[in-house]
Amino acid sequence: MFRVVRRLPSNDVEWTDFDRVTPTARLTAQRSGRIEAGDVADEIGRVEAETRPRWVWDDTPRWYPRLLGAGVRVSRIVDLRLVHALLRSSSATEGSALHGAARGPWDTAQAATDDASALFELVPESLPDPVAEFLAQREAIEASPARAGLELLVAAESTGALVAVEMRRRGIPWSPIVHDAVLTELLGPRPGPGERPAHMRDDLDEIRVALGDPDVNPDSPVELRKALNRAGIPVTSTSKWQLSEHEHPVIEPLLRYKKRQRLLVANGWSWLDAWIRDGRFRPDYVPGGVVTGRWATSGGGALQLPKAVRRAVVADPGWKLVVADAAQLEPRILSGLARDAAMAKAGEGDLYEGIVRSGAVADRPQAKVAMLGAMYGATRGESGRLVPRLARAFPRAMAYVDAAAAVGEGGGVVSTLLGRSSPRPGAGVAPDVMPPEMPRADGDGASRAWGRFTRNFVVQGTAAEWALCWMAALRRRLYDTWGERGEAAPHLVLFLHDELVVHSPADVADLVAEQVRLAAVEAGELLFGPSPVRFPLTVAVVDDYGQAK
DNA sequence: CACTGATGCGCG
DNA sequence: AAAGCGCGCATCAGTG
Missing domain, CATH: 3.30.70.370 (Alpha-Beta Plaits)
Incomplete structure (x- = not known):
């Protein structure tokens, strides 16, 4: 049974039940009722304990923190916002009203709030009708040739929304004492405001001596690159991998400095002050936040x-x-997607050792770099050289990702096993790649880049x-x-x-x-x-x- | 001063 | 400056 809940302007909650009589019957409203604002958590808790319905609501962060705060856990839901996003763009819902629907209220991110005390006090904006949306979603799913996959995907995505709220509520147990000890060990004791930690001051002294430049500021990439060039180091950027290709007394202290600067800036004392409360780290998870x-x-x-x-x-x-x-995980997912029996066999134990045993490559590091190259679309370097050997050993797996890449290069849409589809090129929410132009002979145009994206999408998305x-x-x-x-x-x-x-x-x-x-x-x-x-x-x-x- | 894009690096 | 996917974040650099 599905129970759709909707918050009214009065903060009362209206509910409507839908039973699935037979797998093919249209859902029809069976019963409905109303809960007074003050009784919502108690009543949902009571019904959950009795009948465990699949709760259907607009947006999990708007409902669940308050319920958990009142001690009410629910087992199963449909998160209409997340499911709308899935079904609207899925190739598996073509022909339904939801498919390709114009952007509307379900596509705009809701004001995520974790502030349980404020949740039910918010004046609800003119929210879209959850019953109408739910029926549109059911229609799209039940008419789909890929229905079974969509049903599972919808359930998994929605349960993820519950877990995200539950994890944030409990928090990650975090010791500020240990964190401070780590920072002190790697950076030196916590410095005063505006000061560099002691170890970084030492690194900086070494850098300046080695460059013969008493003022250089390694935090400025532009300034640093000029100083390095003046010292005879022909780098075109200050990235660590390029730096490590050169022999010079400045390289070692500079890499050390950059590593420490990174730790200080990303997870140093100010991060600790900002994110750790009462021994817990409570990040804001965004289920479905990645394409x-x-x-x-x-x-x-x-x-x-x-x-x-x-x-x-x-x-x-x-x-x-x-x-x-x-x-x-990802190569194993690929062997499942492609039904590649040889690759599944190689994965009976450690997959990379299995690939070596198949004779495709010489050692485990080669197996790993070849596998990543196959899934990411490497064409050059060691990885690109090893991919063809992998393709000979596991032709079905290779054909699967090659086909996904070909679809992307042609501007098409690919889908995961359960039916999540890739964005159309140029759709806006897409990765930072330009839409494909006409196929060109230069070998690495935007369409090739999009092909690498769709190649990886099917594997990464099914792994997710x-x-x-x-x-x-x-x-x-x-x-x-x-x-x-x-x-x-x-x-x-x-x-x-x-x-x-x-x-x-x-x-x-x-x-x-x-x-x-x-x-x-x-x-x-x-x-x-x-x-x-x-x-x-x-x-x-x-x-x-x-x-x- | 606020804003935007580029840079660089942490993770999977 | 990655080769080869997906992210978030802080900072710098340049612009309005």
Whole structure:
């Protein structure tokens, strides 16, 4: 049963139930009712406990923080805003009213608020009708030839929205003491305002001596490049990889300085002051924030935590972190997409070792660089040279990504396994690439760049779908097994594309690790059914995130 | 002063 | 200055 909820201007909530009588029957409204503003959380909690409907609402950040604050967790929802975005652009909904609909209120990002106290006090703007939108979405899904995939995708995307709010509510356990110790070790003690940390002052002295320039400011790329050129180092940019190609006394201290400057600026003491409260880091996750379906974050850079500061993610006393990483996820996804039996066989154990054993390449590093080259569309360098050898060993996999690239080069749309479609070139939300021009002979025009994007889209996007299913399956398993423990139950605290971290009471951490593995098996079956492709994990039960891997 | 784009680097 | 995808963020550099 679906229960569509809608907040009225009075802040009362109106609900309407839709039952699915048979898989093919049109949904019809069965019952409806109204909840007074003050009873919303209690009533939703009561209905959830009794019938566990699939709640349908406009935008999860507008509903769920307040519910969680009142102790109400829900199992299943449809997030109309996220699903609208999926269905509107999906090739699998062609012919439906939703497909290619004009941009409207469902396409404009809602004012995301996590301020639970303000949520229901907001004067609702003239919100679009959630019942009409829900019916349009159901119609698009049920008429689609790719219905099964869309149903799964819609459920996974929506559950991701729940997890994002839940993770932000719990926060990542963070030790400011350890973080400060890391910074002090790498940079020196916390400096006064406007001062450089001690180790960076030492680096700077060395840089200035080596360049014979007592005033050079390495924070200014333009100034630095000129100073380097004056010292006889012919760099055209100040990027670290170009610097490291030259022999000169300035290079080593300069690279050290840049590394430290990066840490200071991105995750230094001011980051600590801004983002850590009461021993928790609460980033603002943005499900579906990336065109491929990956999550993004806004503020805090939670998906780019440097390895060096991960030691500061410390489990509470009596708790552990269960850190799980899907090994070589994207190439495994490709072997599933392409139904490449030879590649699936190579992936029975470590995929890259398997590729070596197949005879395609000489060693594991070569296997890795060749595989990445195949998925990203490398044409030059070592990677580009190795790709053809991979293509001989795994022709089906290679044909799959080559076909996706060809579609993109021709200005077409590609889709993931479950039905998320790539943007049309030049659609605006697209990556920073110009739309393809007429195919040209110069070998690397904009159309080639777009082809590399669509080549990668099918793999990255399907990997994101696997990861959402993995996370959703784990969420359900954690709740089913330990849900009655309430706040003391193991809970997800981080989701990093192909990696999950669960904060767990120590006594059940090993059982959590087992559930993480079972959830990965479940995700593989959801996407690929009976298939030889495997999705092995590396799982570590640790006290701090720095100990994992 | 505010704004925008480029640069460089952290992550997957 | 990447070769080869997807991001966020701080800072600099240039413009209005």
